[in-house]
Amino acid sequence: MSAAEQVALAHYRQRRQLIDALAAVARRAWRRVDRDDIARSWAAQLVEVVALTNAAQLAAARTADDYLDQVLDVQGINPAREGRLVPASVAGVASDGRTLAGLLYEPAVGTLSAIKAGADVDRALAGGYALLDMMVRTQLADAGRTADQVALAARRHVGGYVRMVVGNTCGRCVVLAGKWYRYNAGFRRHPRCDCIHVPASEDTGRDIRTNPRAWFDSLSAAEQDKQFTKAGAQAIRDGGDISQVVNARRGAYGLTPAGARITAEEARAIRGGRARGRLEAVDVYGRQLFVTNEGVTTRGLAGRRLGARDGSKQGRYRAAKTPRLMPESIYQIAGNDRAEALRLLKRFGYII
Incomplete structure (x- = not known):
């Protein structure tokens, strides 16, 4: 593992600790939901969850400039910047532009919709928690990645970044890993994605290659x-x-690409609805393929x-x-x- 990868991995682990801590807070809050008054009781818990999600996003963003300085220094790239990242600029908002409160209220809406459709209350609540866990993890990771990319844009001596996969990643991420992207290229990711930026020049990026095979x-x-x-x-x-x-x-057919926002189809699947994401056979010359x-x-x-x-x-x-x-x-x-x-x-x- 190259020195740049070691710095990036340490950066990821620091962020992951924040993510796991926030997810634990969300889990405790969801356990306090009153099954007989889901909407009102979750609205009461949401105040704390939104405040702590905002604080965690801010903490994640504050590590971006130091990370950029370190990872560029070990590659021999001048880390001089045009300006510093404003951490608060990437905190307090969902990655699709909504307020955190608006986004994080959706698990309650989904739970009530599932119950209305005939789902068992316990099953519906479990589905709501799964959606909440996915949301808080994704929003915190997104805020950190956004901060890293903004900090990268401020460094005129580095042209882009390499995508690095960490942990038990998925196949969709693996085929994108190790590729060099310009500093302004969007970072494609899906809910719960752990992949990170490793700022690098096009030449030094060769030391951060992830071989999919x-x-x-x-x-x-x-x-x-x-x-x-x-x-x-x-x-x-x-x-x-x-x-x-x-x-x-x-x-x-039957698969949906992962997007920046939890789609209605994904939410229905989480709530125990029709299993979107599984292959569906179609008729091909009289044969189901x-x-x-x-x-x-x-x-x-x-x-x-x-x-x-x-x-x-x-x-x-x-x-x-x-x-x-x-x-x-x-x-x-x-x-x-x-x-x-x-x-x-x-x-x-x-x-x-």
């Missing part, structure tokens, strides 16, 4: 299956390109391999007529024929 190989087979699904992990083990496999799942619309135009590898045509003269890219199969369906079709599975993985753009 090496990370995949470091996991046990069970962990690989859990992070990428059994079929997706098997496709990678068979030689599939990890980015192709993960990105295909992003556009699969899993397909994706990701990468099926001429701009995508799979699209070119499947015969997509360039319709750019009309200002659009036409998708291939042949549906792009997901790894699940490829293995279903190939059965125990490894050669056929590999042929299909290549045809549908999972192996390059």
Whole structure:
């Protein structure tokens, strides 16, 4: 691990302590909700939760300038800045622009909606807590990342950052890890994402590379299956390109990409509603198969391999007529024929 990575990891651990402490406060507050008067009792608890979330965001933001100074210094980059970050500017607000109070009241709304729809009260309250935990963790991490990026923008001698994955990360983050981004590039993340910025020049960033395949190989087979699904992990083990496999799942029917805000679909899933995020089979020439619309135009590898045509003269890219199969369906079709599975993985753009 490089010196820059060590500094970044220490920075992450400091932030993670704040996140865990805030999550513990939120858990205790939710336990005090009166099951017979959920809305009023949560509104009373919310005063403390919002105040402490704001304070935690402020504390996280205050570490940004010192972190930038240290991580740039160990890379031999001049840490001089045009100005200092104002920590309060990134605290006290949700990452989607709402007030913290408005955002953090949603678990009560979700719980009441679930009860109204027929859910058991205990189950509905558990779903509300899951949503609350996700929210406070995400909002604190977002405030810290925003502070880091603002502090980075103030350093004229550094052009960007490398995305570093930490902890038990997900496949969507792994394929983005180790890449160098300009200082003003948005930091793509999902709820509960732990990834962090490591400020670096385009040259020194090579020392902070996270190799997605090496990370995949470091996991046990069970962990690989859990992070990428059994079929997706098997496709990678068979030689599939990890980015192709993960990105295909992003556009699969029945999947929704992770966004900055907890969506209504995610909230319903948390409350025990319909399981959005699972694959759904569609009819393909009379057979129920899993397909994706990701990468099926001429701009995508799979699209070119499947015969997509360039319709750019009309200002659009036409998708291939042949549906792009997901790894699940490829293995279903190939059965125990490894050669056929590999042929299909290549045809549908999972192996390059």
